[in-house]
Amino acid sequence: MNVGLFIPCYVDQFYPGVAIATLQLLEKFGCRVTYPPGQTCCGQPMANSGYEHLSDSCSTLFVKNFSSFDYIVCPSGSCTLHIKDHLNDDASAANAGNIRKRIYELSEFMTDILKVEKLSACFPFKVGLHQSCHGQRGLYISQMSELVAEPFSKPGRLLQMVDGLELVSLGRSDECCGFGGTFCVAEEAVSVKMGKDRVDDHLKNKVEVITGADMSCLMHMEGILKRQKSTVRVMHIAEILTQW
Amino acid sequence: MVNHVSLSETFNKDEERVNWHDETLWWVRQKRDKAVWQIPEWEELRDMASQIKMNALSNLHDYLLQFEKNALANGMVVHWAADADEHNDIVYDILAKNKVERIVKSKSMLTEECHLNHFLAKKGIDVIDTDLGERIVQLAEEAPSHIVLPCIHKKKEEIGELFHRFLNTPEGNADPQFLTAAARIHLREKFMTRRVAITGVNFAIAETGEFVICTNEGNADMGAHLSDIHIACMGIEKLIPQREHLSVFLRLLARSATGQPVTTYSSHFVRPLPGQELHIVLVDNGRTRQLGRPDFRNSLKCIRCGACMNTCPVYRRSGGHSYHNAIAGPIGAILAPNLDMKEYADLPFASTLCGSCSNVCPVKIDIHQQLYKWRQVLTKEGHTPAAKTAAMKVMAGTLSRPAVYRFAGKAGRWFMRNIPWLTNNRFNPWYKQRDMPAPPKESFGDWYRKNKR
Numbered sequence: 001m002n003v004g005l006f007i008p009c010y011v012d013q014f015y016p017g018v019a020i021a022t023l024q025l026l027e028k029f030g031c032r033v034t035y036p037p038g039q040t041c042c043g044q045p046m047a048n049s050g051y052e053h054l055s056d057s058c059s060t061l062f063v064k065n066f067s068s069f070d071y072i073v074c075p076s077g078s079c080t081l082h083i084k085d086h087l088n089d090d091a092s093a094a095n096a097g098n099i100r101k102r103i104y105e106l107s108e109f110m111t112d113i114l115k116v117e118k119l120s121a122c123f124p125f126k127v128g129l130h131q132s133c134h135g136q137r138g139l140y141i142s143q144m145s146e147l148v149a150e151p152f153s154k155p156g157r158l159l160q161m162v163d164g165l166e167l168v169s170l171g172r173s174d175e176c177c178g179f180g181g182t183f184c185v186a187e188e189a190v191s192v193k194m195g196k197d198r199v200d201d202h203l204k205n206k207v208e209v210i211t212g213a214d215m216s217c218l219m220h221m222e223g224i225l226k227r228q229k230s231t232v233r234v235m236h237i238a239e240i241l242t243q244w
Numbered sequence: 245m246v247n248h249v250s251l252s253e254t255f256n257k258d259e260e261r262v263n264w265h266d267e268t269l270w271w272v273r274q275k276r277d278k279a280v281w282q283i284p285e286w287e288e289l290r291d292m293a294s295q296i297k298m299n300a301l302s303n304l305h306d307y308l309l310q311f312e313k314n315a316l317a318n319g320m321v322v323h324w325a326a327d328a329d330e331h332n333d334i335v336y337d338i339l340a341k342n343k344v345e346r347i348v349k350s351k352s353m354l355t356e357e358c359h360l361n362h363f364l365a366k367k368g369i370d371v372i373d374t375d376l377g378e379r380i381v382q383l384a385e386e387a388p389s390h391i392v393l394p395c396i397h398k399k400k401e402e403i404g405e406l407f408h409r410f411l412n413t414p415e416g417n418a419d420p421q422f423l424t425a426a427a428r429i430h431l432r433e434k435f436m437t438r439r440v441a442i443t444g445v446n447f448a449i450a451e452t453g454e455f456v457i458c459t460n461e462g463n464a465d466m467g468a469h470l471s472d473i474h475i476a477c478m479g480i481e482k483l484i485p486q487r488e489h490l491s492v493f494l495r496l497l498a499r500s501a502t503g504q505p506v507t508t509y510s511s512h513f514v515r516p517l518p519g520q521e522l523h524i525v526l527v528d529n530g531r532t533r534q535l536g537r538p539d540f541r542n543s544l545k546c547i548r549c550g551a552c553m554n555t556c557p558v559y560r561r562s563g564g565h566s567y568h569n570a571i572a573g574p575i576g577a578i579l580a581p582n583l584d585m586k587e588y589a590d591l592p593f594a595s596t597l598c599g600s601c602s603n604v605c606p607v608k609i610d611i612h613q614q615l616y617k618w619r620q621v622l623t624k625e626g627h628t629p630a631a632k633t634a635a636m637k638v639m640a641g642t643l644s645r646p647a648v649y650r651f652a653g654k655a656g657r658w659f660m661r662n663i664p665w666l667t668n669n670r671f672n673p674w675y676k677q678r679d680m681p682a683p684p685k686e687s688f689g690d691w692y693r694k695n696k697r
Contacts, residue, residue: 005440007689009653009690011654011688012687012688012689013653013657013683013684013687014657014684015681015684015688016535016684016686016687016688016690016691019688019690019692020688020689023692027328033467035688035689035692035696037646037689037692037693038646039646040644040645040646041643041649042642043640043643044309045639045643046636046639046640046643047616047620048597048616048619049593049623049632049636050593050620050622050623050628051623051633052620053620053623053624054637054640057640057644058640058643058644060644061644061646085337086551090640100594103555112344119620126601133596133597133598133599133600134597134599137599137600137602137603138599139600144600145277146277146555146600146603146604147287147603148280148281148283148284148286148287149287156365161305172270173582173609174600175557176557176596176600176601178557178558178596180595180596180598181596181597182599183595183596183676185673185674186249186673187248187249187252187558187594188253188673188674188676188677189249189252189253189255189256190252190256190558190562190594191596192676192677192678193256193259193561193609194557194558194561194596195678197266199563200528217373219681220678222679223674223678223680223681224677224678225679226678227677227678227679241327
């Protein structure tokens, strides 16, 4: 299958390793992957700040870049959700609609479309999984603690397939880390406090690595960990699943 | 300027207190979780409640008239108030006509919304709030910080001090049971001597013309039953079509609010006691305007349980007063801009859009989606700062041109590597308490061009 690789702007600029790991994972499971070079951003930073109307040109660009694929895969639940919920392009509405249906976050693509049951990865560490809100409550890649419903977690299931990895349970299984896009600077005090509390939960449970399906939340928690001079690392789930 | 950003920054100066506030409310969220897991059909109940409310809102005109007709037949006096001022005037007129200057009032978020206490105080009326939490914030001359737990921001020691000052309890005594007993004695005298009681309304039933008040303390009942005149104030969205629908809402309300199976008192008021006057004031105050906004009308389904506040990671760490509105938290943030867009333009931005609020909401209001939509409305109506608009335009311009984006990214990373103080300084809100990510030499795009094409 032809997969278009959508790499969020901040991952492209700051975490190229996450994008490379995503590409390697998809190729390992038999996808023909193309990275359209003219891509930039899904437009979420503007839209979530109340400037949806300024994200039109990002949408047009997105549709131009990603119209020709069977699937579009992105290592971020948040950017995927934004495309799913808000991608519109008056000039090519049908293409935009198709993209909204065919875009997947990496871990749900692996479990739901590639039907991955086995990985040959090995990562002998204690790992805490941060459930990023948009992937969880928007894309339903994990069950939400608020609902009276069967628990499941697509990224959790993938991590369980990794040899040696010990998935640690947390005090609060799915509380927001406080990144929130421009919220992280606009509401700096609350954002940082939320991040510190989330990090503390992982530290209290003695994790060595914090992982998740959204690098933005991890970047925020990494900033806090580094300021605290902690030895705990953050790693995107793709970076763990490619430890083969 | 006073807004959520500045108020929550102040709240966060005392980190220990933030921890305590967060943990206290998280404990309530956990109690709620335990209670709702006892009900296998919980999600169905939420669905049903949502549908009943949608029906009520879609036919509000008819149900209101039906309610009025039945309430009049039951012997109530029915008043209609278009806004907060009319509501306050109606209440005052009843008091003035009966030459009453001292009253008791049980909890009513509507009267908070209308600033009734303040209005009556200026007219020389002495109002005693009889809900314990409300009485505490009243003594402290503060507003409630939570719709169900009005004084949740206060520690028991602070309440002990207040009671020492106002109710002559011994200095330094902060034993909750002792303080509650002192409040009981203090309030008992007010109940016995005051002729007029104001209450709120949780549900009004069109079919029967009765209304229901839910409390844990029984203070609404005590006030109403001992009064010569009972004035019940309600927003028009409190209406439900039939009495049997209560079986859905009463199961949802207390479990969502505090994790109790039901409120201690769920009292039905159908007709005045012999010799008593029973007034009901039906208040619009912006509700029909909200009903006219397709994106926001279902916010009127709210039954004021407060679950969205208890679960909100922002609310727990910013405190109810940071919302500078009678109703705080996520639900307050989608109701307030309807009352005054300019005044409350900051509130829809006081969220990470995590969506937990929508999931706990017993009537399934899509709160976080409405927060997103309010942001768009507020921006279009010109209620966001000019500097932010300018920055967003630059960002949009960069992100919509691949060559400009690549250049800006490369330049940005170069500066971060070579002149780090450009970003690592106190003017950068990210850097204040967080390190910047390490800027790599190569973006993924650069790598891909070299290695894959």
